[in-house]
Structures are given as C-alpha cells and as structure tokens.
Amino acid sequence: MTTTVTEQAAVRKDSPGEADGPRRRPGRIRRIGLPYLLLLPALILELLVHLVPMVIGIVMSFKELTQFYIRDWGTAPWAGLDNYAMSVDFNAPVGEALLHSFLVTVAFTLLSVGLCWLIGTAAAISMQDTFRGRGLLRALFLVPYALPVYAAVITWVFMFQHDNGLVNHVLHDQLHLTDKPSFWLIGDNSFYALLTVSVWKGWPFAFLIVMAGLQNIPRELYEAAALDGAGVWQQIRRITLPSLSAVNQVLVLVLFLWTFNDFNTPYVLFGKAAPEAADLVSVHIYQASFVTWNFGAGSAMSVLLLLFLLIVTGVYLAVTSRGRRPADA
Amino acid sequence: MPDLHRATPRSPMAPPRSFLWFRRIFLTLLSGFVLVPVYVMISSSLKPLADVSGTFRWLPSDLTIRPYIDIWSTVPLARYFVNSLIVAGAATVCSVVIAVFSAYAVSRYDFRGKRTFTVTVLSTQMFPGILFLLPLFLLYVNIGNATGIALFGSRGGLILTYLTFSLPFSIWMLIGYFDSVPRDLDEAALVDGCGPLGALFRIVVPAAIPGIVAVSVYSFMTAWGEVLFASVMTNDTTRTLAVGLQGYSTLNDVYWNQIMAASLVVSVPVVAGFLLLQRYLVAGLTAGAVK
Numbered sequence: 159m160t161t162t163v164t165e166q167a168a169v170r171k172d173s174p175g176e177a178d179g180p181r182r183r184p185g186r187i188r189r190i191g192l193p194y195l196l197l198l199p200a201l202i203l204e205l206l207v208h209l210v211p212m213v214i215g216i217v218m219s220f221k222e223l224t225q226f227y228i229r230d231w232g233t234a235p236w237a238g239l240d241n242y243a244m245s246v247d248f249n250a251p252v253g254e255a256l257l258h259s260f261l262v263t264v265a266f267t268l269l270s271v272g273l274c275w276l277i278g279t280a281a282a283i284s285m286q287d288t289f290r291g292r293g294l295l296r297a298l299f300l301v302p303y304a305l306p307v308y309a310a311v312i313t314w315v316f317m318f319q320h321d322n323g324l325v326n327h328v329l330h331d332q333l334h335l336t337d338k339p340s341f342w343l344i345g346d347n348s349f350y351a352l353l354t355v356s357v358w359k360g361w362p363f364a365f366l367i368v369m370a371g372l373q374n375i376p377r378e379l380y381e382a383a384a385l386d387g388a389g390v391w392q393q394i395r396r397i398t399l400p401s402l403s404a405v406n407q408v409l410v411l412v413l414f415l416w417t418f419n420d421f422n423t424p425y426v427l428f429g430k431a432a433p434e435a436a437d438l439v440s441v442h443i444y445q446a447s448f449v450t451w452n453f454g455a456g457s458a459m460s461v462l463l464l465l466f467l468l469i470v471t472g473v474y475l476a477v478t479s480r481g482r483r484p485a486d487a
Numbered sequence: 488m489p490d491l492h493r494a495t496p497r498s499p500m501a502p503p504r505s506f507l508w509f510r511r512i513f514l515t516l517l518s519g520f521v522l523v524p525v526y527v528m529i530s531s532s533l534k535p536l537a538d539v540s541g542t543f544r545w546l547p548s549d550l551t552i553r554p555y556i557d558i559w560s561t562v563p564l565a566r567y568f569v570n571s572l573i574v575a576g577a578a579t580v581c582s583v584v585i586a587v588f589s590a591y592a593v594s595r596y597d598f599r600g601k602r603t604f605t606v607t608v609l610s611t612q613m614f615p616g617i618l619f620l621l622p623l624f625l626l627y628v629n630i631g632n633a634t635g636i637a638l639f640g641s642r643g644g645l646i647l648t649y650l651t652f653s654l655p656f657s658i659w660m661l662i663g664y665f666d667s668v669p670r671d672l673d674e675a676a677l678v679d680g681c682g683p684l685g686a687l688f689r690i691v692v693p694a695a696i697p698g699i700v701a702v703s704v705y706s707f708m709t710a711w712g713e714v715l716f717a718s719v720m721t722n723d724t725t726r727t728l729a730v731g732l733q734g735y736s737t738l739n740d741v742y743w744n745q746i747m748a749a750s751l752v753v754s755v756p757v758v759a760g761f762l763l764l765q766r767y768l769v770a771g772l773t774a775g776a777v778k
Contacts, residue, residue: 192683196592199585207651208611211622281517284510297762302521304761306712308729309750313528316743324527327543370772390502419615422714443617453621460618467613
C-alpha cells in the first residue's frame, strides 16, 4: 500500500500539470467541509464498532438478559439496577467472585506494568551507547512483542506443563529447588505463570517506546552535564529519567489499560476456565456472560469496569499533568 | 529522520566499570529470558513426538522435519493462514488509508470539534473488549438481518472490527508525524495548484513514509494476533489462525511438536516483517507518538 502511494507520487512529480487539471475543485463549501469529509470514514467506523455497541452494552446492563431473550434482546424485561446490585453485593457469591477477580487483576496489573516499565527502561538505557552486537540484541529483544500472542502464549503453556515442561525440568530435575514437580497452570502458581508470560510479552513495548523517547533528548544536555563532572549514573538520574517523564506518562497509562483489559494472554494460557488465583476480570466477565448466559449481568460488570478505568485514567492524568505545561498533557 | 544507528551517545567520556558490568550482566540475563521460549519453540518443532511427550530435553534425540509436514493435515492450517492473511491485510490497508485522511485533517485544519474527535478516538482504547463484544455481535446479526450484508461470521465483519482496533493508535501517531512535516511544503504545493488531496499524497504522505510503515506494521500485528473476537465471530470457513491453532490441543494426544511447528510457521511472517521494519517503527514513534 505504502509503496504504491510513493510510486504514484514519484510518477506524478515527474509529469506535473498532467494529472492536475481535472482534480482541482476549488470552492468554499468544499474547503470548509473538507476536514469533516476526511474524518468521516474514521468517525463512522468508530461509531459502528465502538460507540454504538458501547451504548447498547450500557442499555443491556439494565435488562434481564438471559438466554431466553438473546434471540430478540429488545424484548428482554427491564431489570433496573438489579444487575448492578448483584455485581456489587460482595456478600453473595457473584459479587464476591467479581471482587476477588478485580483485586487479582489490580495486583497483576500493577506488578506487570511495573516490571515491564523497569525492564524496558533499563534495557533502553543500557543500549543507548553503541557497542558490538547492539543491533542484533535489539532485534532479539523485540521478538516477544512481534510474536502473535497465541503463538507466544502456547509456547509458555508447553513450558509450564507438569510432566513434560521445561520449567519443572529446570526447577525440579536440574536445580532440585522443589520437592516434587509443581503445577503452574492451576492453583496458586498460576498467578506467577500469568505474570511471567505477561512481562515476557509486554516489556519490549516499553523498551521500544523508551528507546524512541531517548532519541529526543538533546545531546547538549549530556555534554553540559559531562563538563560539570557528572558520571554516567548521575547523567541517567539527572537527565535521562527526567527527560523521559512525558513519554513515561503516556507509556505507563497505555500499559496499564492494555494489561488491565488483557484477554488474549489469560485466555490462551488457561483456556475458558481461569484458575481462581489468576482470574483476570476480562476473562471473568466473559465467563459470566457466555458460560452462564447472563448477558445483563456481564454487561453491568463491563460497565463497572469501564467506570473504574475512566476514574483511574482521569485521576492519573490530573495527578501526573500537574505542574506541567498544558501543551504537554 | 532519526536513526538508531546514529543515536545520541550519552556522554563523550567512556562509561565507568560499574556501568559496563551492570550492562553486561543485565543484558545477558535479559537475553536468556527472551531466548529460552524462542529456543523451546524452535527445538521442539524439530523433535519427534516421543521427545516432547516425555520429560523435557534440552537437545532433541533425533532431528525431524515431520511436524512441519503433519501440521498441514492435522488441522486445515492453510485455510486459516489464508483467512488470517486476508483479514489482517485488508484491515491494515483500510485502517492506514483512513488514518491518513483523519490525521491529515487534524494536523492541517482548524475546525470545530477537533479536540472532541481526538479525545473520543483515543478514549476508545480504554474500552474493555469484553464490553462491546456481545453488543457488536448483536449489532452485526441485526445488520445482517436488515440489509442482507453478512458481517457476523464473515471475513468482512472481522476486517471491519480489526481495523477500528488499530485506528486510534494509527491516527494518534500519524498526527504527530504529519505535524513534523513542515507546513510550508504543502502550502507551496497548494500555491502550485495542487488540491488539498494532491498536497496530502504528493507532499505529506511521501515525507511521512516511516510513520505510515510503522502504523501498517502495528495494524497488521494487531489483526494477526487477536483472539477474543476471532473466537466468537468466525465459523469453520472463516476461522483465523488465532483460533485455528487451538485445534492441535483439543485432540486426545497433544502433539506439542506440531503445535510448536505451527506456532513458528504463523509467527515467521509477522516477526520477519516486524524486524525488517522496526527501525521505521522506532523512527515513527520518535517523530510522532513520543514527542
């Protein structure tokens, strides 16, 4: 696609005047309408695939939408706030399970985002200067990010197998760290399994963004600091990290939202029924909707999740943007 | 265009030993962490079934390419492959073209609702996919019933869905990239008699090729790797790799060597493309998103 555009552009440049005439349509209306016309395809698609379904989802959350009404969901009776009341009644099984899943997700997200950011930043800063093999190493580091999620996660599923997996072979057979081979994809260990896979898959994105952010730090800053006698560690602390704050603001938010909403990783890792210790909220809601066929409750849970993310994002942006010029925010 | 090979060195002085040692140890450990699963994938795909069914072995007892032959008959992998290629390819082309138009409008024009547009588009990134999975499914079914356009279960529906997934990021990144193309250039083109679209395609787009390549790579990867919507919105004929690959493990015997071979085969196109084009992605991010 992109090459055709360039080629066309190159060809046209060689023969100006030719394609020009008929394409020109001056006129005030067109000029004023043009930006809207250009935005129209994106707007229609966003409306169709995101905004309208979201509104439908919100409406559904107020309905008693069980399998009996799914063929014609408009006829489902209104449920008022029943679905919400059920979701947040933490003394009843449904609410309790949702709260547990939510807390697991929060813990998982904080750990995963923190580790991804730390490893990505450390790697990008380590690779700021040229050294032999840097290009190769950078390509290697990007492989986990480039791999399709299912291919990467299936490989980890194999590694975490109880009888024939690499992890137990190394920890039990070779290092003798455990008394007997552990189960990684069921039980409490599943949380760490999920975290490992998520970090393995996610840190290269942080690496990529920080690496790009490092390019925008002016060389003069480092030279001035070096003249003042600052060593490498001090330069990293005084110049590199502060200069990355605008990049980090967006990076951490994006990582947070992606990790919190991640469905693909737990779904491929555990299948349809996630173990309790790794019951992320997106899979939990999927379960609640598609396995128990209670779409009204599932929608209510999704709306609550969205509200939570909206509030967190709002607070996060307000806090991190304080003291920064509005242009940066 | 910023180039990683000419990156700003941190300091004119040689780094101290502590830093060099930290770097050496850290990067070695990290390489190990990254490499082990990649090694497992490659080595297991070349092992006979006995090797992957018993205790894990670092080295294959016998090298075989049998799994690479069997994967095509165990599940209809070729069909899934073609489906993924069509879906991801079409979603990428559409998404990038639409993003170019939108980013051009935002970058070059002042109009009412501009901020609302960018904020709305970006905030769709926040939506949990699960929130609109079912509504979208119902919407597609209803559109199908009302107009006869089959969106549910068809490749078209999946293309439509996927292209909106990458659209926000693509628009956001291209706005930054287009902003970095001097306005004087397209104003000169307008004076020379190009229409606004002429200026876009002759001046802005060619100057922003790295950014466009970057968003293309991103869009393709997004569509190629998506699991949730693919698992609900496809049927036997339109199934993509993301769902199709699970076919190997539902059998009584789990053919891990075939699973690894198939994973490798479906990864090669995206990983190769990504690694070839990654410098554009970084350059695009540098000029656009992270500015």
